Amino acid sequence: MQSPDVAQPSAPSSPAGPVVDVEQAEAALVEHYPRLVRLAYLVLPSGRGRGRRVLTAHCLVQRALPRGRTPAPVIPAQQTGRDGDPGYALIRLQVVRTALEAGLPLKRGAWPKRAQLPPLLPQVWGLRLFPRPGGADELALDQRLAALSGPARAAHALRGLERLPDGDVREVLTAAGVADVDAALDEADGIRDAYRLLDSPEFDPCSLQARPTDLLRRRRQVKASLVAGAALVVCGTLLGLPGDGWGGDGPAAPPYARNPAAQAALDPGKLTRVSPTAWKTAARTDFSVWPARGDLTDDRGLLRRALAVWARPGTSVQVSATPGTPSGGPAGPPQLLYAGTVDTARVVILYDGLRIARYAEPRDGSRGAALDFARVDGAGRDEAGAVVLSRADGNVRYLTAPWVRGAGERDLRAPGSGAMRLTLTGGVTSPLAGPAQRPEPCTSWNVLQLTDAAGTRLVTDLGELVPARLTAGPPDAPRPASGAEALRTWAPFACSLAAVRSAGVRSVNAWAFAEQPLPGAAEGGGGSAAWVCTRAETWRGGGARVLAQFHTPGGRFGAVAAKAQDVPACGEREPRVLAGVLWKSEAGSWYLLAAGSDDTASVRATGGVEGAARGRLLTVRAKKGARAYLEGTLKNGEPISGLR
Incomplete structure (x- = not known):
């Protein structure tokens, strides 16, 4: 049976609201603990005595942590330091709800709520604690609060202490289970002029005075406790003897024991x-x-x-x-x-x-x-060469491995420009421009060059803690991307690395798998285009990203012809690929160009473009916007599909 002022507690929020885990709620509770305890103290009834009211307020706040992950109430915090903090809103709602429950009278024949029982913790033995006394105004306000109902005290505290507007106060009280919110707000209207007094030491349960309890009574209680304790030891010894009785918990740690590790x-x-x-x-x-x-x-x-x-x-x-x-x-x-x-x-x-x-x-x-x-x-050794120490103003500092002898900064877009030497002080590099901060269009891509006894290798910052290693060559035998040929392969495709930022990339390999003559020599065109497949491997194994890219003579950048994720193509397990692209000649003619890796025996196009060719290259006239499907056959007779 419920009080007419407080109904059954409602759910803290809708399932669509933000979710708060116990660590986030604990951080909010610890940061705003004095304010939460003051809020509980103001909502609790004053008839139980100031000492018990203080301990109960602390108890309610300390028990307000959720279990696991809990939906947070969609109610703003409205204060500097707490604005938008769902952890604080959740703890505040729980404090208001339990403080209202603690003020309900006990009903005959009904189990008491947990908040209605005397607090088990915290406990203070031998001392009586109570807030520092205020002046006549604070005493008068305490008396006026005592005459209000619990929901009205909560409304007054949320208005004056939390600075919540009435709309938000209404939401908090409704979520806390108050049945008649309008009545509570109307009742609290009578003391709107006393908000400034709520910050007084009179209502601060964290700034306390201490006095001794009844000394003679305490002496008698100590003697009785010693006798009872001796009896419990005897009973526990008997119950622990072999035979029937309580058993142990085996290898389990004692309750609440700390984990040494x-x-x-x-x-x-x-x-x-x-x-x-x-x-x-x-x-x-x-x-x-x-x-x-x-x-x-x-x-x-x-x-x-x-x-x-x-x-x-x-x-x-x-x-x-x-x-x-x-x-x-x-x-x-x-x-x-x-x-x-x-x-x-x-x-x-x-x-x-x-x-x-x-x-x-x-x-x-x-x-x-x-x-x-x-x-x-x-x-x-290749992946453990450097770690990002800091990023500031678009620059990156690295901590290098102890075996690194030298470091340099190189523009991957300019393979012939050479590397600029970086100083190493205690393994820390001087700052170099990071590619992750460069605006569009991409005109350069700076990478870190590391030199040790085993050779030179390149790594690039992809916005994460560990830079990604750059390699070039066939997927089953990649080599560091620091050689002249590898640098020329990477140059048109360096800016495509932006597509794998923040993806947990471990290494990226660029493989020039084919070179294809361009049609239209009679139209004033000609030359050859390069096909390159870049594959980004991740630290978690899955999630590899593959791009088949196409680069024509004179072009500054490669064009992405196909892309895929979580496929074995272009990788060590399946070092083969087939890809195609619609290409427009200088004379305005459209062609379907397709190329496969060197173990491709034939290529066939179906769908919007029909054609076939022996070998790994296919050139077919096409129309603008045509969609084709590529299939091929490997030299060992196995089929291969075009990368999509």
Whole structure:
């Protein structure tokens, strides 16, 4: 049976509303804890005594966390620091709802609600706690609030403390289960003139005075508790003897016990640090042999913040992860790769065997911190050459592997321009222009050139933490894209790398699989076009992106003729491809041009264009806008379809 003022609690929001997980709600609760406790204190009835009212207010707020992921109420927070925070709106609604329930009278024959029971936690033994007294105005307001109903007190607190307009107050009270919201608002209208007093210490349950309880009564209670405790020990010993009785939980940890591995993962003193020369003798050459570098590797405060944010990032932290990368905390102490000052930020880079995590915060504080993840499992020497340290004003700084001897900046669009040398200071490069920030049209594409004892290789920034490696040549035998021929192959297609930004790309290979004479020599045309297939492999294995591109003589850029995703074409498993394009000659004639890799025996076009040819090249007259389907036969007799 319900009070006439409070109905059954309604659902917190519609399923279409934002979803709040428990970490986001905890961050909002901790950040705004004093205001939430003050709100609960104002809504609770005053008849139970100020001491119990204080503890109950703290209890209700501490129990307001949702379980798992919960739909958030679509009610704005309306205050600086809380505006648009669904975590705060959800916690506030739960506090108002339970405070109203706590004020309901107990009904005979009905189970009490949890909020109506005395709080189990927090408890204070031997002291009575109550807010600091205010003046005569605050005392008068407390008396006037005591005369109001619970929903009216909630309406007054939401108006005066939360600064919510009546429309939003109505939504909060309705969601909290108030049956007659209009009556509550009308009742609260009588004390609109007292909003300024709600910020007084009289109503602050977090700023308290302490006095002792009844000392003689407490002494008697202690003696009684000792006797009862001795009896429980005897009973527990008997029940624990072999035979029937309560059994153990086996290998399960005790309730609420902390996980030692998880605690160790958050201890800066247990971070793994590798010797600066370990890479020279290690069997593996990857991120696991990178030493800890930077000028802040001994800053325990910075390292502790980085580990804590990794384990439980707050709502103010900007978190990003490459596709397919888990963003949970480390299972054990990670390895420290870098901790230092970069430009205007303090940066920490950590490695847990599966992921690279980068924590960055401003020099003048931790607000505006960012946490980035990149999946790097299975990385070898080629993929573990560099990590992005920072991006600022369109420039990128990298932390390079300890085996890197030199670094340079090269424009992939200009293969004959050479590389500009970059300085390396403690493994950190001087800034170079990042391609991810370049506006259209694409006139250049700067890449990072790394040189070590094994040779020279190129990597490119695709907007993620780990740059992608660039290669060229047949998919079953790719080579670094740093050679003269590979650079000429990449030049017309460098800007197509923008199509695979932020896709978790591990490497991109450019394969010039065919060269095709252009028709129309009698019309003043001629020359040969190049067919190139670019394939972007991802760290997660799936999601590879394939582009078949067509480049005519004199053209600045290649044209995308076909594209596909999650197909084996142009890859190590299936190093073959067939693609076609409608091409217009200088005289205005349209042709279907198609080409296959060198193991293609014949090509046939059907649909809007009909034609066939022996060998791997097909040239057929066509009409503008025609759509054709390509099929081919390999030299071993297997069929091959055109890339779409």
